Structure formats: C-alpha cells, structure tokens
Amino acid sequence: MxxxxxxxxxxxxxxxxxxxxxxxxxxxxxxxYAGRIVAAAVCMVAVALSTAALAYLMDPVxxxxxxxxxADLLWPVGLAVFATFAxxxxxxxxxxxxxxxVGQNVLCDLQNRLFRHLLQMDLAFFAAHRTGTLISRxxxxxxxxxxxxxxxxxxxxxxxxxxxxxxxxxxxQDWLLATVAFVAFPATVIPIxxxxxxxxxVTANTQAQTGALMTLIEQSLAGIRLVKAYRMEDxxxxxxxxxxxSIRDTVIKAERVKxxxxxxxxxxxxxxxxxxxxxxxxxxxxxxxxxxxxxSFITAxxxxxxxxxxxANANASINEGLAGxxxxxxxxxxxxxxxxxxGAPALAVIRGQxxxxxxxxxxxxxxAALKGVTFTAPAGKTTALVGPSGAGKTTILxxxxxxxxxxxxxxxxxxxxxxxxxxxxxxxxxxxVSQDVVxxxxxxxxxxxxxxxxxxxxxxxxAACAAGAHDFIRALPEGYDTIVGERGQALSGGQRQRIxxxxxxxxxxxxxxxxEATSALDAETERQVQTALDRLKQGRTTLVIAHRLSTVxxxxxxxxxxxxxxxxxxxxxxxMASGGIYARLHxxxxxxxxxxx
Ligand code: ADP
Numbered sequence: 001m002x003x004x005x006x007x008x009x010x011x012x013x014x015x016x017x018x019x020x021x022x023x024x025x026x027x028x029x030x031x032x033y034a035g036r037i038v039a040a041a042v043c044m045v046a047v048a049l050s051t052a053a054l055a056y057l058m059d060p061v062x063x064x065x066x067x068x069x070x071a072d073l074l075w076p077v078g079l080a081v082f083a084t085f086a087x088x089x090x091x092x093x094x095x096x097x098x099x100x101x102v103g104q105n106v107l108c109d110l111q112n113r114l115f116r117h118l119l120q121m122d123l124a125f126f127a128a129h130r131t132g133t134l135i136s137r138x139x140x141x142x143x144x145x146x147x148x149x150x151x152x153x154x155x156x157x158x159x160x161x162x163x164x165x166x167x168x169x170x171x172x173q174d175w176l177l178a179t180v181a182f183v184a185f186p187a188t189v190i191p192i193x194x195x196x197x198x199x200x201x202v203t204a205n206t207q208a209q210t211g212a213l214m215t216l217i218e219q220s221l222a223g224i225r226l227v228k229a230y231r232m233e234d235x236x237x238x239x240x241x242x243x244x245x246s247i248r249d250t251v252i253k254a255e256r257v258k259x260x261x262x263x264x265x266x267x268x269x270x271x272x273x274x275x276x277x278x279x280x281x282x283x284x285x286x287x288x289x290x291x292x293x294x295x296s297f298i299t300a301x302x303x304x305x306x307x308x309x310x311x312a313n314a315n316a317s318i319n320e321g322l323a324g325x326x327x328x329x330x331x332x333x334x335x336x337x338x339x340x341x342x343g344a345p346a347l348a349v350i351r352g353q354x355x356x357x358x359x360x361x362x363x364x365x366x367x368a369a370l371k372g373v374t375f376t377a378p379a380g381k382t383t384a385l386v387g388p389s390g391a392g393k394t395t396i397l398x399x400x401x402x403x404x405x406x407x408x409x410x411x412x413x414x415x416x417x418x419x420x421x422x423x424x425x426x427x428x429x430x431x432x433v434s435q436d437v438v439x440x441x442x443x444x445x446x447x448x449x450x451x452x453x454x455x456x457x458x459x460x461x462x463a464a465c466a467a468g469a470h471d472f473i474r475a476l477p478e479g480y481d482t483i484v485g486e487r488g489q490a491l492s493g494g495q496r497q498r499i500x501x502x503x504x505x506x507x508x509x510x511x512x513x514x515x516e517a518t519s520a521l522d523a524e525t526e527r528q529v530q531t532a533l534d535r536l537k538q539g540r541t542t543l544v545i546a547h548r549l550s551t552v553x554x555x556x557x558x559x560x561x562x563x564x565x566x567x568x569x570x571x572x573x574x575x576m577a578s579g580g581i582y583a584r585l586h587x588x589x590x591x592x593x594x595x596x597x
Contacts, residue, residue, distance in 0.1 A: 018319075018322055021322050021325055021326060021329070022322070024325075024329065025149075025325055029106045029109060029110060030102070030106055032109075033102045033105060033106070036098050036101070036102050037098075037099075037102060039094075039098055040094070040095050040098040040099050040102070041157065043091040043092070043094040043095035043098070044091075044095050044157050044158045044161060045161060046087060046088070046091035047088055047091045047092050047095060047158050047161075047162065048158060048161035048162040048164070048165050049165060050084045050085070050087045050088035050091065051088060051162045051165065051166065051303060052162065052165030052166050052168065052169050052300070053084045054081065054084050054085070054088075054299070054303070055166055055169045055296055055299040055300035055303050056169050056172075056173075056296055056300075057077070057080060057081055057084065057296075058292065058295045058296040058299045059173065059290075059292040059293055059295070059296035060073065060077050060292065061077055061081070061292070061295075062290075062291050062292035062295045062296070063290055063291065063292030063293075064077060064292075065077055066291075067290075067291055067292065092158075095158060099150070100150060103146070103149045103150040104146075104150075106149055107142055107145060107146050107149060110142065110145070110328065111138060111142055113332065114137065114138055114142075114328060114331060114332060115138060117331065117332055117336075118134060118138075118331070120336045121334070121336050121337070122336060122337035122338045122403065122404065123398070123403045123404060124337050124363075124404065125334065125336075125337060127363075130211070130212075130215040131215060131218060132211050132212065132213070132214030132215025132216070132217075132218055133208075133211035133212070133214075133215060134331070135211075135214055135218075136207060136210055136211035136214055137211075137327060137328055137331055140207055140210055140211075140324070141207060141323075141324035141325075141327050141328055142324065142328070143324075144203070144207070144317075144320045144321050144323065144324035145321045145324045145325055145328070146321075147317050147320070147321060148317050148318045148319075148320060148321020148322065148324070148325075149321060151313075151314045151317050151318060151321075152314065152318050152321070155310055155314060156311070156314055156318075158307075159307035159308075159310045159311050159314070160307070160311065162303075162304070162307045163304050163307050163308060163311075166300040166301075166303055166304040166307075167300075167304065169296065169297070169300040170297050170300045170301060170304075173289075173293040173294070173296045173297040173300070174280070174283070174289055174293055174294065174297050176283075177276060177279065177280050177283070177289075177294075177297055178297070180275060180276065180279055181272055181275070181276050181301060195257055195260065195261050195316070196315045196316055196319045197319070198257055199254055199257045199258065199316050199319050199320070200319040200320070200322065200323050202250055202253050202254040202257065203254055203319070203320045203323050204323045205250050206247055206250045206251055206254065207323065207324070207327070209243055209246055209247045209250065210247060212243055213240065213243040213244065213247065216236075216239055216240055216243065217240065220236045220240075257316075258313075258316055261312055261313065261316065262309060262312070262313065265308070265309055265312055266309075269305055269308075272301075273298075273301065273302070276297075276298065276301060277298070280294050280297065280298065281294075337405075338402055338404075338405060338423065340422055340423055341419070341420055344420055344421055344422050345420075345421060345422070346421060346422050346424075346425035347413060347416055347418070347421035347422070347425040347426050347429055348414070348416070349413060349414055349429045349510045349511070350414045351379035351380065351414060351541075352379045352380065352413070352414065352429075352510035352511050352540065352541040353376065353377065353378060353379040353413070353414055353415075353541065354376070354377040354400060354411070354412070354413055354511060354541055354543065355375075355376045355377070355411070355412045355413075355415075356373050356374055356375050356376075356396070356399075356409070356410075356411055357374055357409055357410045357411070357412070358372050358373070358374050358408070358409040358410070359372070359373045359374070359399065359406050359408070359409035359410070359411060360372060360373070360406065360407045360408045360409055361395060361399060361404065361406050361407050362407050363395075363404070368407075368564055369392050369395045369564055370392045370395055370396065370399075370564045370565075371563075371564045371565050372409070372565065373392075373396065373409070373561075373564070373565065373566055374566070375559050375566055375569060377541055377542075377543050377557070378541070378556065378557065379414075379541050380539055380540065380541060381541065381542070381556035381557065382537055382542040382544060382554070382555045382556050382557070383541075383542065383543050383544070383555065383556065383557045383558075383559060384544050384545075384546040384551060384552050384555035384557070384558045384559070385397075385543060385544065385545050385546065385559050385561055386545075386546050386552060386558060386559070386560055386561070386582070386585065387560055387561035387562050387585070388562065388585070391561040391562050391563060391564070392561050392563075392564040392565075393545045393561055394515065394545065395564075396543070396561070397432075397513045397515065397543060397545065399411060400418070400430060400511070400513060400543070401426060401427050401430045401432065401513070402418055402419070402423060402426060402427075405419065406419075413426075413429065413511065428509065429509050429510055429511055430509055430511045430512075430513060431451070431504040431507045431508075431509040431511070431512050431513070431540075432504070432513045432515075433497075433500050433501060433503075433504050433512070433513070433514050433515065433536070434500075434515040435515040435516060435517045435545075437493075437496040437497055437499070437500040437517075438500075439484050439491070439496060439499060439500075440484075441483065441484065441485060442483065442484065443478075443480065443481045443482060443483055443484070444473050444476065444479075444480050444481070444482050444484055444499065445457070445460055445480040445481060447484060447499055447503065448460045448463060448464060448499060448502045448503050448506055449506070450503055451463070451502075451503035451504060451505070451506035451507035452506045452507050452508070455506055457480075459506060460480070460502075460506060461480070463502040463503075463505040463506040464480075464499075464502045466502070466505050466532070466535050466536075467498045467499070467501040467502035467505055467532040467535070467536070468498055468528045468529075468531055468532045469495070469498040469499055469501070469502050469532070472495055472498075473499075484499075492525075493517070493525075494522075494525035494526075494528065494529055497517060497529050497532075498528065498529060498532050501529070501532045501533060501536050502532075504536055505535070505536055509540070510540055510541060511540065511541045511542075511543075512536065512537060512540040512541065512542040512543070513542075513543050513544075514533070514537075514542060514543065514544040514545065515544075515545045516544055516545055516546055516547045516548060516551060517529075517547070530550070546558075549586075552572060552586075553572045555571070555572070556571065557569065557570070557571060558570060558571060558572060558575055558582065560575070560580075560581055560582045560585065562581060567580075567581055568580050568581055568582050570582075
C-alpha cells in the first residue's frame with residue numbers, strides 16, 4: 001500500500017508554502033484562543049507604544065533639560081520617563097504570560113490530536129512507518145513547534161509593532177535622516193531570508209536522522225537478548241555511531257548558519273549607524289535640526305536594533321517550527337486506512353458464525369497472502385488452523401477484526417458482511433489472545449481490565465480465577481496492584497498468558513481468536529494454561545492457530561492452510577484417515593523431538 005511517508009516529506013522541501021502552513025496553524029490551532037489573543041494584542045500595542053515613547057522623550061530631555069536648562073521641566077520629564085517604563089513593564093508581563101499560555105495550549109491540543117490520530121491508524125500504516133519516526137513527530141517536532149509558536153506569538157508582533165512606532169518617531173524627528181538610514185535596510189533583510197531557508201533544510205535533515213536514531217535504539221534495546229546472543233554489540237554501536245555523527249555534523253551546520261546571522265546583522269547595522277551619526281552630526285552643526293531631535297532619532301534607531309535582531313532570530317526558529325508543523329500535518333492528513341460506511345449499523349451477533357467466502361488478500365500489491373479462501377467456522381465450535389509457517393494463518397485471524405480489509409471476497413458474521421457494520425461493534429464481538437502476550441506497564445488489575453474498562457474489581461478477580469491466575473496474582477508482592485513492568489517482564493510466560501486469558505474472559509466476546517503460543521511451557525504450566533483456555537473457548541466460536549497436537553485433535557474442525565489456500569478441511573480423525581497433507585504435516589510437526597513452526 002502506498003502511503004505518503006512523513007519522513008520523505010522532511011527530506012524534500014514539501015509543496016506547502018510557509019504562508020499556507022501559517023494560515024493552517026492559525027486556523028486550526030490558534031483561532032480557538034482568539035479572545036485571549038486580543039487581550040495580549042492590547043498589551044502588545046502598549047509595549048510597542050511605550051518603547052517608541054521613550055525614544056520620543058529624548059527630545060524634551062535633551063532640548064529642555066540639557067540644552068535649555070529648564071528646571072521646571074526636570075521633574076515632569078523625569079516622571080514621564082518613569083511612567084513610560086512602568087507601563088512598558090506591566091504590559092510586557094501581561095503579554096508574555098497570556099501568550100505563553102496560548103502557545104502551550106495550542107501545542108498540548110496538537111499533541112493530543114496527533115496521538116489520537118495515530119491510535120486510529122490501521123496496521124498497514126504502522127508497518128509502513130517506523131515507531132521512532134512517529135515518536136519523534138510527537139516529541140522533537142512538537143518541541144520545535146513549541147519554540148516557534150511561543151516566539152511567533154509572544155515576541156513577533158511586539159517587536160514588529162515596536163519597529164513600526166520607532167520608525168514613526170524617526171520620521172517625525174527628521175524625515176531626511178530617516179530616509180538615509182533606510183537605504184541600508186534592504187541590504188540587511190536579504191541575507192537573513194536566504195539564511196532562514198537554508199536553516200529549514202538543514203533542520204529537516206536533523207529531525208529525520210533523529211527519528212532514525214530513536215528507531216535504532218529502540219529496536220536494539222527491545223531486542224537486546226538477540227543482540228547479545230549474536231554478539232552484534234559492535235555492529236549496533238557502529239550503526240548508532242554513524243547516525244549520531246551525522247546528526248552532530250548537521251546540527252553544527254545549522255548552528256553555523258544561526259551564528260552567522262546575528263554578527264552579520266550587527267555589522268550591517270553598524271554601517272547604518274555610522275552613516276546616520278556623520279550625516280546627522282553635520283545637520284546639527286549646520287543648525288538644520290536640534291540636538292534633542294537628533295538624540296531622539298538616534299535613540300529610536302538604536303532601540304529598533306534589538307527588536308530587529310529578535311525578528312531575524314525568530315525567523316530561524318520559526319522556520320524550524322514550520323518544518324515540524326509540515327511533518328506533523330503530513331501525519332494528521334494521512335487518513336485512517338479503514339473506513340466505516342456512512343450509516344453503517346452495529347453488528348448483531350446472534351450465534352457467532354464466522355464465514356469466509358472466496359476471500360483474497362495481499363499485504364503488498366501483487367503478493368497474495370490469501371487466495372480464494374472459503375470456509376465456515378461454526379458457531380460455538382472450535383476451528384483449528386494448521387499449516388506451515390507463512391501459509392496465511394495469522395492473516396486469516398487479522399482479517400476478522402478488520403485489522404486489514406480483504407482485497408476481494410466477503411467475510412460475514414452471522415450473515416452480516418463485516419465491512420458493512422461499525423468498527424466498534426465488530427471489535428467488541430471479537431477477543432484476541434495472541435502468542436506474543438502484550439501487557440502494559442501498569443498493574444495486573446489494569447491489564448486485565450483492558451478487556452472491559454467498566455468492569456469492577458469483583459469481575460476482574462472472577463475472570464482471573466477462571467483463568468487460573470488468581471492464586472499466583474495473590475502471591476505477587478502487591479497482589480492485583482503489582483506493576484507488571486515493561487512488557488510484563490516481571491512475570492513468567494505462563495503467567496502472562498493466563499493474564500491475557502483473564503482479559504479475554506472479562507471481555508466475554510462471542511468470537512475468540514487464539515494464536516497458540518509456540519514457546520514450550522513446562523508440563524504443569526502447560527496444563528494450567530490449557531485448562532484456562534478450555535474454559536475460555538466454551539460456548540464461543542473459536543478460531544485457533546494450533547501448534548499443539550492436543551488442540552488440533554480436540555478441535556471440531558481443522559482447516560489446513562498452505563500457500564494462502566485451504567487445502568483440506570475435516571476433523572482430526574477424518575483427515576488422518578484420508579492420508580493427505582494433514583497426515584504428513586501431523587507426522588512432521590507433532591512427532592516427538594521436532595518442534596512446531
Ligand atoms: P502464518 O501465520 O501461517 O505463519 P502469515 O499469515 O503470517 O502466515 O503470513 C502469510 C504471508 O503473508 C507470508 O508470506 C508473509 O510473509 C506475509 N505477511 C505476513 N504479514 C505481513 C505484513 N505485515 N506485511 C507484508 N507481508 C506479510
């Protein structure tokens with residue numbers, strides 16, 4: 001399945017323009033906070049006005065106090081300066097607090113939206129995207145956006161407005177001088193925008209590589225036993241080193257671009273200031289303007305320098321943030337692969353009969369995993385799926401809860417096409433116990449409750465009893481409140497399986513999909529797990545990928561799968577008697593000393 005990969009979207013500059021990205025960010029994320037933004041804007045105007053007022057006040061300070069030595073105006077002018085500072089301080093505080101809140105809320109919303117969206121994606125999406133990359137969308141990219149959004153929202157407007165007002169002061173005091181100063185401006189702006197573009201490219205690379213590094217680390221740590229067993233430590237370390245070095249070099253490159261930006265501005269600014277001082281001084285000496293007007297002008301010019309520098313830096317961090325936003329939106333825009341039909345009814349399970357009619361399926365186009373599979377799993381009975389590894393057994397199970405959609409053919413439950421009913425009702429009807437038992441790093445109780453979130457403690461313990469898990473759970477240090485550890489490592493294989501069985505019992509779904517564990521359990525544990533499974537299967541339509549002779553022999557029906565097709569169907573006795581593939585497979589798989597696949 002061809003999915004747009006957000007990772008590729010990072011390495012090539014996406015088709016979305018900065019302007020479009022901005023508008024989208026504003027529309028989707030910022031608009032809900034419009035009220036608070038208006039309040040912040042009021043503060044923003046106050047800050048900018050008082051900044052310009054301070055520059056303007058230099059005129060009376062110099063002309064009245066220093067040149068004219070007017071004692072009556074000393075205090076009023078002094079107090080006016082103080083009052084302006086006070087207004088500026090209060091407004092600056094108000095503005096940055098409001099905008100910080102808005103910025104953090106925007107990011108919090110986006111993070112939640114992205115995670116929800118990820119949870120809704122189908123399995124094909126997760127097969128196509130590396131976990132590390134997805135994690136980096138939620139962490140690194142969001143962090144870059146956090147910086148960008150807070151810079152953009154808190155500082156940008158304020159700095160821009162300050163510049164506007166300061167420029168107004170400059171023109172008011174001496175329009176000729178102001179015109180001269182502005183000849184130098186375009187010269188500073190052009191190099192800054194080019195730098196910004198370069199930075200965005202470099203940052204995109206860093207983030208893609210960081211994603212790859214996270215995936216690598218996650219995989220090597222998750223498979224640490226394998227790494228050690230095959231002595232692949234050096235190999236893995238070398239792979240990580242290649243990535244970290246490359247990230248280091250890219251980051252240094254990005255920092256170099258950033259480091260060039262401000263000295264460059266400063267030097268260019270210096271040129272402008274020199275021109276202004278020489279030309280302005282000459283005008284004051286000639287009596288074309290007053291000293292007060294000139295000092296007010298030069299104060300405005302120098303004050304404008306800081307906001308201009310801030311704007312230049314903001315450009316850089318906003319570009320980083322926009323790169324993050326672009327990748328984030330790429331994920332958000334990937335539609336969940338499986339769709340419900342509009343107005344689909346809920347699945348009504350009456351007896352729980354599952355039927356495959358001429359079902360074909362391919363994970364990747366052209367490579368058929370199932371071809372023309374037709375069979376009926378009778379209600380309340382156990383159907384065992386057997387066959388060599390890669391035959392398509394897991395695929396059959398995956399199709400029933402619609403983890404994937406069939407390529408052609410129909411799957412029905414009690415006569416209703418599963419593609420025509422709502423997903424929640426379908427998934428509620430199916431319980432899955434897989435061979436790689438998944439436990440979350442939470443309490444035993446919470447892990448069992450996953451089967452039915454509204455279940456009370458009594459129901460949980462009842463399910464645990466039925467699964468033969470109650471006794472060992474009670475013996476754990478904190479009983480049902482023991483944390484099972486990451487992936488349930490604190491428990492043995494048999495214990496994990498019984499917790500998974502308890503979870504399925506609690507769910508009490510009419511259809512049970514079972515992937516029997518291949519790993520050998522000791523005889524006693526095996527017996528306990530088997531008893532629990534037998535109880536779980538009772539009265540449910542069960543489809544089991546069988547690896548044990550006892551499971552196959554006791555199944556009501558056996559489907560033998562080979563290369564994506566059902567090649568034989570019948571019960572154990574009938575199939576043995578016919579002497580076909582099953583009989584051969586049976587001799588191979590279940591003869592002593594040869595492990596199942
Ligand atoms: P079994 O459970 O019988 O061992 P599977 O149903 O897992 O077999 O696999 C059937 C075929 O589909 C195999 O050829 C396998 O390589 C392929 N396959 C399984 N899962 C995927 C997947 N996620 N993406 C692509 N191909 C897959």
